[in-house]
Amino acid sequence: MGTIVLKGVTKTYPSTARDASDVTAVDNVDFAISDCDIVCLVGPSGCGKSTVLNMIAGFEQPTSGQITVGSTAVSGAGPDRMVVFQSPALFGWMTVYENVVFGPKKQGVPRSRYEADAQRFIDAVGLTEFASHYPYQLSGGMRQRVQIARALVNRPEVLLMDEPFGALDFQTRLLMQELLLKVWSEFRPTIMFITHDVDEAIFLGDRVYVMSRRPGRLKEQVDVPFPKPRSMSVLTDPAFIALKERVLQSIKDELGETA
Numbered sequence: 001m002g003t004i005v006l007k008g009v010t011k012t013y014p015s016t017a018r019d020a021s022d023v024t025a026v027d028n029v030d031f032a033i034s035d036c037d038i039v040c041l042v043g044p045s046g047c048g049k050s051t052v053l054n055m056i057a058g059f060e061q062p063t064s065g066q067i068t069v070g071s072t073a074v075s076g077a078g079p080d081r082m083v084v085f086q087s088p089a090l091f092g093w094m095t096v097y098e099n100v101v102f103g104p105k106k107q108g109v110p111r112s113r114y115e116a117d118a119q120r121f122i123d124a125v126g127l128t129e130f131a132s133h134y135p136y137q138l139s140g141g142m143r144q145r146v147q148i149a150r151a152l153v154n155r156p157e158v159l160l161m162d163e164p165f166g167a168l169d170f171q172t173r174l175l176m177q178e179l180l181l182k183v184w185s186e187f188r189p190t191i192m193f194i195t196h197d198v199d200e201a202i203f204l205g206d207r208v209y210v211m212s213r214r215p216g217r218l219k220e221q222v223d224v225p226f227p228k229p230r231s232m233s234v235l236t237d238p239a240f241i242a243l244k245e246r247v248l249q250s251i252k253d254e255l256g257e258t259a
Protein backbone atom coordinates (compact mmCIF):
# COMPACT_ATOMS: atom_id res chain seq x y z
CA MET A 1 0.00 0.00 0.00
CA GLY A 2 1.17 3.52 -0.78
CA THR A 3 0.28 5.18 2.54
CA ILE A 4 2.99 7.66 3.63
CA VAL A 5 3.33 8.63 7.30
CA LEU A 6 5.80 11.09 8.81
CA LYS A 7 6.08 11.21 12.61
CA GLY A 8 8.20 13.84 14.32
CA VAL A 9 10.54 14.14 11.33
CA THR A 10 13.41 16.56 11.78
CA LYS A 11 16.39 17.10 9.48
CA THR A 12 19.45 19.03 10.62
CA TYR A 13 22.52 19.65 8.49
CA PRO A 14 25.91 20.26 10.09
CA SER A 15 27.36 23.70 9.51
CA THR A 16 30.03 24.04 6.84
CA ALA A 17 31.41 27.23 8.39
CA ARG A 18 33.58 27.51 11.50
CA ASP A 19 31.72 28.61 14.64
CA ALA A 20 28.37 28.56 12.82
CA SER A 21 25.34 26.72 14.11
CA ASP A 22 23.92 23.62 12.50
CA VAL A 23 21.02 24.27 10.11
CA THR A 24 17.62 22.73 10.81
CA ALA A 25 15.83 22.41 7.47
CA VAL A 26 12.74 20.54 8.67
CA ASP A 27 11.47 20.51 12.25
CA ASN A 28 9.09 17.99 13.85
CA VAL A 29 6.91 17.35 10.79
CA ASP A 30 3.88 15.08 11.15
CA PHE A 31 1.58 14.25 8.28
CA ALA A 32 0.00 11.33 6.47
CA ILE A 33 -0.88 10.72 2.83
CA SER A 34 -3.53 8.07 2.24
CA ASP A 35 -3.15 5.33 -0.33
CA CYS A 36 -3.92 6.56 -3.88
CA ASP A 37 -4.24 10.22 -2.81
CA ILE A 38 -2.52 13.19 -4.41
CA VAL A 39 -1.08 15.63 -1.87
CA CYS A 40 0.66 18.83 -2.94
CA LEU A 41 3.29 20.50 -0.80
CA VAL A 42 3.73 24.28 -1.03
CA GLY A 43 5.57 26.90 0.98
CA PRO A 44 8.22 29.62 0.81
CA SER A 45 11.48 28.90 -0.99
CA GLY A 46 13.92 27.14 1.32
CA CYS A 47 11.22 25.81 3.65
CA GLY A 48 12.34 22.19 3.25
CA LYS A 49 9.85 20.84 0.69
CA SER A 50 12.51 19.04 -1.34
CA THR A 51 14.19 17.83 1.86
CA VAL A 52 10.92 16.14 2.86
CA LEU A 53 10.63 14.53 -0.58
CA ASN A 54 14.24 13.34 -0.49
CA MET A 55 13.70 11.72 2.90
CA ILE A 56 10.56 9.93 1.71
CA ALA A 57 12.49 8.78 -1.36
CA GLY A 58 15.23 7.45 0.91
CA PHE A 59 17.94 9.69 -0.57
CA GLU A 60 18.44 11.28 2.86
CA GLN A 61 17.75 10.07 6.39
CA PRO A 62 15.92 12.07 9.08
CA THR A 63 17.99 13.30 11.99
CA SER A 64 15.08 12.20 14.18
CA GLY A 65 11.58 10.86 13.68
CA GLN A 66 10.33 8.14 11.36
CA ILE A 67 8.94 7.81 7.84
CA THR A 68 6.95 4.78 6.76
CA VAL A 69 5.52 3.78 3.39
CA GLY A 70 2.85 1.17 3.87
CA SER A 71 4.00 -0.76 6.93
CA THR A 72 7.73 -0.42 6.19
CA ALA A 73 10.08 2.17 7.68
CA VAL A 74 12.04 4.01 5.00
CA SER A 75 15.75 3.29 5.34
CA GLY A 76 16.90 3.92 1.77
CA ALA A 77 15.78 4.26 -1.84
CA GLY A 78 13.59 1.55 -3.30
CA PRO A 79 11.52 0.69 -6.39
CA ASP A 80 8.29 1.20 -4.42
CA ARG A 81 9.05 4.97 -4.54
CA MET A 82 9.92 6.62 -7.83
CA VAL A 83 10.93 10.27 -8.25
CA VAL A 84 10.12 12.62 -11.14
CA PHE A 85 12.43 15.64 -11.12
CA GLN A 86 12.05 19.09 -12.65
CA SER A 87 14.70 18.34 -15.28
CA PRO A 88 14.18 15.03 -17.10
CA ALA A 89 17.26 12.88 -16.45
CA LEU A 90 16.95 10.81 -19.62
CA PHE A 91 19.72 8.87 -21.36
CA GLY A 92 20.37 10.90 -24.50
CA TRP A 93 21.72 7.93 -26.45
CA MET A 94 18.59 5.84 -25.82
CA THR A 95 15.20 6.04 -27.50
CA VAL A 96 12.00 6.73 -25.61
CA TYR A 97 11.29 2.99 -25.43
CA GLU A 98 14.84 2.17 -24.28
CA ASN A 99 14.67 4.83 -21.56
CA VAL A 100 11.35 3.47 -20.30
CA VAL A 101 12.46 -0.17 -20.11
CA PHE A 102 15.89 0.57 -18.60
CA GLY A 103 14.79 0.16 -14.97
CA PRO A 104 12.82 -3.09 -15.32
CA LYS A 105 15.61 -4.63 -17.41
CA LYS A 106 18.16 -3.80 -14.71
CA GLN A 107 15.88 -5.37 -12.10
CA GLY A 108 15.66 -8.59 -14.08
CA VAL A 109 11.97 -8.27 -14.98
CA PRO A 110 11.06 -10.81 -17.70
CA ARG A 111 11.16 -9.32 -21.17
CA SER A 112 7.59 -10.31 -21.96
CA ARG A 113 6.38 -8.29 -18.98
CA TYR A 114 8.50 -5.17 -19.35
CA GLU A 115 7.78 -4.92 -23.08
CA ALA A 116 4.03 -5.02 -22.45
CA ASP A 117 4.30 -2.59 -19.53
CA ALA A 118 6.47 -0.18 -21.50
CA GLN A 119 4.01 -0.05 -24.37
CA ARG A 120 1.14 0.46 -21.94
CA PHE A 121 2.77 3.42 -20.22
CA ILE A 122 4.12 4.97 -23.42
CA ASP A 123 0.57 4.85 -24.77
CA ALA A 124 -0.80 6.26 -21.50
CA VAL A 125 1.38 9.39 -21.73
CA GLY A 126 0.58 9.91 -25.41
CA LEU A 127 3.95 9.01 -26.93
CA THR A 128 2.94 5.99 -29.01
CA GLU A 129 4.23 7.56 -32.22
CA PHE A 130 7.49 8.67 -30.59
CA ALA A 131 8.73 5.42 -29.03
CA SER A 132 11.70 5.30 -31.43
CA HIS A 133 12.65 8.97 -31.01
CA TYR A 134 15.61 10.21 -28.98
CA PRO A 135 15.30 12.85 -26.22
CA TYR A 136 16.81 15.60 -28.40
CA GLN A 137 13.96 15.08 -30.86
CA LEU A 138 11.30 15.77 -28.21
CA SER A 139 9.88 18.94 -26.68
CA GLY A 140 10.29 19.67 -22.97
CA GLY A 141 6.78 18.47 -22.21
CA MET A 142 7.33 15.25 -24.15
CA ARG A 143 10.56 14.57 -22.26
CA GLN A 144 8.65 14.94 -19.00
CA ARG A 145 6.09 12.44 -20.31
CA VAL A 146 8.93 9.99 -20.87
CA GLN A 147 10.12 10.54 -17.31
CA ILE A 148 6.61 9.83 -15.96
CA ALA A 149 6.31 6.65 -18.06
CA ARG A 150 9.79 5.56 -16.95
CA ALA A 151 8.77 5.97 -13.31
CA LEU A 152 5.40 4.22 -13.66
CA VAL A 153 6.78 1.21 -15.54
CA ASN A 154 8.45 0.16 -12.28
CA ARG A 155 4.96 -0.17 -10.76
CA PRO A 156 5.75 2.03 -7.75
CA GLU A 157 3.37 2.41 -4.85
CA VAL A 158 4.43 6.05 -4.51
CA LEU A 159 5.26 8.70 -7.12
CA LEU A 160 7.28 11.63 -5.76
CA MET A 161 7.25 14.69 -8.03
CA ASP A 162 9.60 17.63 -7.36
CA GLU A 163 8.31 20.60 -9.40
CA PRO A 164 8.14 18.42 -12.52
CA PHE A 165 6.37 21.05 -14.64
CA GLY A 166 8.20 24.10 -13.31
CA ALA A 167 10.36 24.65 -16.39
CA LEU A 168 7.53 24.28 -18.91
CA ASP A 169 5.65 27.08 -20.64
CA PHE A 170 2.16 27.91 -19.38
CA GLN A 171 0.14 26.02 -21.99
CA THR A 172 2.32 22.90 -21.83
CA ARG A 173 2.12 23.00 -18.06
CA LEU A 174 -1.70 22.95 -18.18
CA LEU A 175 -1.64 20.01 -20.58
CA MET A 176 0.78 18.11 -18.32
CA GLN A 177 -1.43 18.71 -15.28
CA GLU A 178 -4.42 17.23 -17.12
CA LEU A 179 -2.25 14.35 -18.32
CA LEU A 180 -1.10 13.59 -14.78
CA LEU A 181 -4.69 13.37 -13.55
CA LYS A 182 -5.55 11.11 -16.48
CA VAL A 183 -2.60 8.82 -15.73
CA TRP A 184 -3.46 8.83 -12.02
CA SER A 185 -7.07 7.85 -12.74
CA GLU A 186 -5.85 4.81 -14.69
CA PHE A 187 -3.01 3.57 -12.45
CA ARG A 188 -3.79 5.13 -9.03
CA PRO A 189 -0.33 5.64 -7.51
CA THR A 190 -0.03 7.66 -4.32
CA ILE A 191 1.47 11.01 -5.36
CA MET A 192 3.31 13.67 -3.38
CA PHE A 193 3.76 16.71 -5.60
CA ILE A 194 5.96 19.71 -4.78
CA THR A 195 5.16 23.00 -6.49
CA HIS A 196 5.43 26.78 -6.09
CA ASP A 197 2.28 27.22 -8.19
CA VAL A 198 -0.80 27.43 -5.94
CA ASP A 199 -3.20 26.98 -8.88
CA GLU A 200 -1.36 23.77 -9.78
CA ALA A 201 -1.46 22.51 -6.20
CA ILE A 202 -5.22 23.00 -5.83
CA PHE A 203 -6.00 21.69 -9.32
CA LEU A 204 -4.06 18.45 -8.78
CA GLY A 205 -4.33 17.73 -5.08
CA ASP A 206 -6.82 16.02 -2.82
CA ARG A 207 -5.12 18.08 -0.12
CA VAL A 208 -2.59 20.89 -0.02
CA TYR A 209 -0.05 21.00 2.80
CA VAL A 210 1.42 24.45 3.49
CA MET A 211 4.86 24.55 5.11
CA SER A 212 6.24 27.37 7.22
CA ARG A 213 9.44 29.21 6.53
CA ARG A 214 12.66 27.47 7.65
CA PRO A 215 12.86 25.46 9.73
CA GLY A 216 10.01 23.89 7.80
CA ARG A 217 7.00 22.81 9.80
CA LEU A 218 3.57 21.75 8.64
CA LYS A 219 1.59 24.98 9.01
CA GLU A 220 -1.78 24.17 7.46
CA GLN A 221 -3.73 21.42 5.72
CA VAL A 222 -6.21 22.54 3.06
CA ASP A 223 -8.71 19.96 1.82
CA VAL A 224 -9.71 20.29 -1.85
CA PRO A 225 -13.40 19.47 -2.37
CA PHE A 226 -13.47 19.04 -6.15
CA PRO A 227 -13.92 15.44 -7.37
CA LYS A 228 -11.48 13.96 -9.86
CA PRO A 229 -11.18 13.89 -12.80
CA ARG A 230 -11.05 17.69 -13.10
CA SER A 231 -11.07 20.04 -16.07
CA MET A 232 -9.58 23.51 -16.39
CA SER A 233 -13.05 25.01 -15.87
CA VAL A 234 -12.55 24.44 -12.13
CA LEU A 235 -9.95 27.24 -12.13
CA THR A 236 -12.72 29.84 -12.34
CA ASP A 237 -14.97 28.23 -9.72
CA PRO A 238 -15.54 30.64 -6.79
CA ALA A 239 -14.67 27.85 -4.34
CA PHE A 240 -11.34 27.31 -6.16
CA ILE A 241 -10.58 31.03 -6.00
CA ALA A 242 -11.38 31.11 -2.29
CA LEU A 243 -9.02 28.19 -1.63
CA LYS A 244 -6.33 29.91 -3.69
CA GLU A 245 -6.67 33.09 -1.63
CA ARG A 246 -6.43 31.07 1.58
CA VAL A 247 -3.25 29.26 0.53
CA LEU A 248 -1.64 32.40 -0.89
CA GLN A 249 -2.34 34.30 2.33
CA SER A 250 -0.84 31.48 4.38
CA ILE A 251 2.35 31.60 2.32
CA LYS A 252 2.38 35.40 2.28
CA ASP A 253 2.23 35.46 6.07
CA GLU A 254 5.40 33.37 6.15
CA LEU A 255 7.15 35.66 3.67
CA GLY A 256 6.11 38.68 5.71
CA GLU A 257 7.60 37.21 8.87
CA THR A 258 10.84 36.52 7.01
CA ALA A 259 10.97 40.10 5.72
